Amino acid sequence: MTDTDVDVLVLGAGLSGLETALTLEDNGLRVRVLEGRQRVGGRLYTLTDIPGHPEVGGNTVSSAYGRVIAAGKRYGVDLEDVAPRYAAFPDPQELYVGGEHIPLDRWPSHPKNPFEGEFRALPPSAWGRTVLRRRREFTDLAAWHDAAHARYDRSVHDFLRGQGASDRAIALGYETNMPYGTESAHDVSTLQLAFVDHWQSINRGGAGAGERFVGVFRGGNQNLPIAMAKRLRGDLLLGRRVIAVQQGTDGVTVVCSDGSRHRARAVVCSIPFPVLRHVALDPLPPPAQWRAIQTLGAKPITQFHLVPRRPFWESDGLSPAFWTDGLAGSVLANRDGRDPRRVTSLTVWCSARNARFLDRFPRAEAARMVVAEIERLRPAARGALEVAAVHSWEQDPFAGGTWAIFRPGEVAGTAATMASPHGRMSFCGEHTAIAARGMEAAFESAERVSLEVLQQLA
Ligand SMILES: Cc1cc2nc3c(=O)[nH]c(=O)nc-3n(C[C@H](O)[C@H](O)[C@H](O)COP(=O)(O)OP(=O)(O)OC[C@H]3O[C@@H](n4cnc5c(N)ncnc54)[C@H](O)[C@@H]3O)c2cc1C
Structure with missing residues (x-):
């Protein structure tokens, strides 16, 4: 370790960490990225040794992914429209x-x-989201995280029961192969589901069949983070599992499991919360933020x-x-x-x-x-x-799940504050975004956190 090795340490080389590091470098800061795995990309991971190079993580981008589409152009990775193939x-x-x-x-x-009335025509895979869309109680969808909507922050199970659905219908039509939730319809907030549906509608953009854009990066989606990593000017250290973040009055020290210690004026953390809860933070974040780190769900x-x-x-x-x-x-x-x-x-x-x-x-x-x-x-x-x-993905030691799941009560309670800066530590990552989902969420969070850090270090 040397005294403040760099201006900013970025923890994690997924999309959000890499985009933050590149933005901070473009603004004149010295940055070091610490990544626990032996590869970059995090939840973007392409199986290049299997025919067709299937994706294990992030699959496709769509028309509302403005930041991701722009990043592909900026970093020279072609985005291919596979919608005609589909x-x-x-x-x-x-x-x-x-x-x-x-x-x-x-x-x-x-x-x-087990479905009733008009919903009997739906296959089970479409039932839950269709009931939610047709019977929506809540319309201020872009402000899904606003504490003013706390009364809607209840479980998807309670919402569906309130619409007269039986437990059998919920079990088959929502909990089987469910897209949002960890175990059951009891552990996911209706507010999050309403926002996800809204995001998917924006991406359909009213396009008719065959007009929809479904993008994948040529050769595999992990080619985007690989190209981003090549643009970094500072250090990108792989195999550095962060185990502690210690803040002092004059800087931050990050400790890795290989014994290395790294010092900077500020740190940006993209580590998903199910993993971050096993990292020793000193001092601890304020109680609401700490609770969110401890409890935010992730879909297995x-x-x-x-x-x-x-x-x-x-x-x-x-x-x-x-x-x-x-x-x-x-x-x-x-x-x-x-x-x-x-x-x-x-x-x-x-x-x-x-x-x-x-x-x-x-x-x-x-x-x-x-x-x-x-x-x-x-x-x-x-x-x-x-x-x-x-x-x-749940057993993956650097992910702890696929994407963030907000439990009932968690949206109104914490979504707006869980990513607030904690002293010299700021947070990015898909789970901290509020206006987008998936890869686009990672970029949205990088934009916010870069501004936070630039203001802090100005
Ligand atoms: C199965 C699956 C399907 C998906 N499908 C889509 C899709 O079709 N479209 C879409 O837009 N999105 C999709 N996503 C989501 C998308 O992949 C993610 O939202 C996005 O890649 C997250 O980027 P991130 O930077 O927030 O997090 P991550 O990519 O998880 O980056 C965090 C980084 O931190 C590292 N890290 C973790 N712990 C430590 C530690 N202790 N020390 C050091 N480093 C650490 C990780 O290794 C990782 O590189 C999917 C995800 C999965 C898993």
Whole structure:
């Protein structure tokens, strides 16, 4: 360690950390980035050794991702529109409930359909968000985090029950393969879900089918952070797991697990809260912020990447993609090679309870269970699937989950303050953004935190 090695230490080399570091450097500050992994990109991670280079993390960007689109141009990484490919090969998801294949045209009148009235026509994967959109109690969507809306900060479960939905309907139509929540509809706030739906609507932008923009960075999304890292002028130190941040009157010291110590005038932390709660902060942040660091949820997803040895879906005459209330969750087909007629791989998305259950087994055994489940549902797949990769985002020591989940009461209580500067320490990252989601949220947070630090050090 030397006395204030740099002006600013940035913790984490994901999108938000890298963009912050580059902005601060452009404004004349000396910056050092400390990254725990042996790679940059964080929750952007492309499997370059699997056909089609499937994504393990962030998949696609859309039309409202202005900052991400601009970053691609700025750092020289081409964004490819894959919407025409999706439109030409839509791979609709077959429906399996209780082990039974149910053709979608039979679903509205099927005895296993637990939905009521107009909602019976919806597949389970669309039910929760459609009920929320059609029966929305709350319209000030851009201000979802405002404490004035505290009365809507209740669980998605309570909201759906209030709309007359049965627990059976909620279990199948929301909690199965749920996009937002950690275990159940009880642990996610309706306010967050309303905002997510609003963000997705902005991204659809009223475009008709085929007009939507679905962007992926050429060669894999991790090429964006890789290109950003190359532009850094200061140090980017990989394999430096931050274990403590100590603030003094004249600077901040960051301690890493390899024993290295780094000093600066200020620190920007992009570490996701489920990981940050295991970092020793001295002094502790104020109580509300500390509580948020301790309790903010993150959605568990465990992915299985399967390469088909033969197109088994041609044997059973169904789509390669399917949705099930069983262990295999939601299975999507990727057509990412040169010839979009070829399915390059299948991604099995196991969420929430499924993910947590599978995470209790060694990876190879969990993969065997998932493949066995697929073969049980679709006998044509027997012997046709090779497991190429498995990744648990909740067990990932540098992520702790896929994206932030605000619990009931947490939005109005903490969303506006949890990213406030704490002395010389400022916070960025997807979880701290309020007007965007996903990769765009990472860039939004980098913009805010860069201004905070520039003001602080001016
Ligand atoms: C499965 C999945 C699918 C997704 N799909 C989409 C999508 O389709 N579209 C979209 O826009 N977004 C998507 N996202 C979200 C998007 O990837 C993230 O919002 C974004 O990449 C987050 O960037 P970040 O900088 O906030 O965090 P991160 O990328 O997590 O960066 C934080 C960095 O901190 C590092 N770190 C953590 N702990 C320590 C420590 N103790 N010491 C040092 N370094 C540490 C991490 O290794 C990481 O590099 C998805 C994410 C996942 C996981």
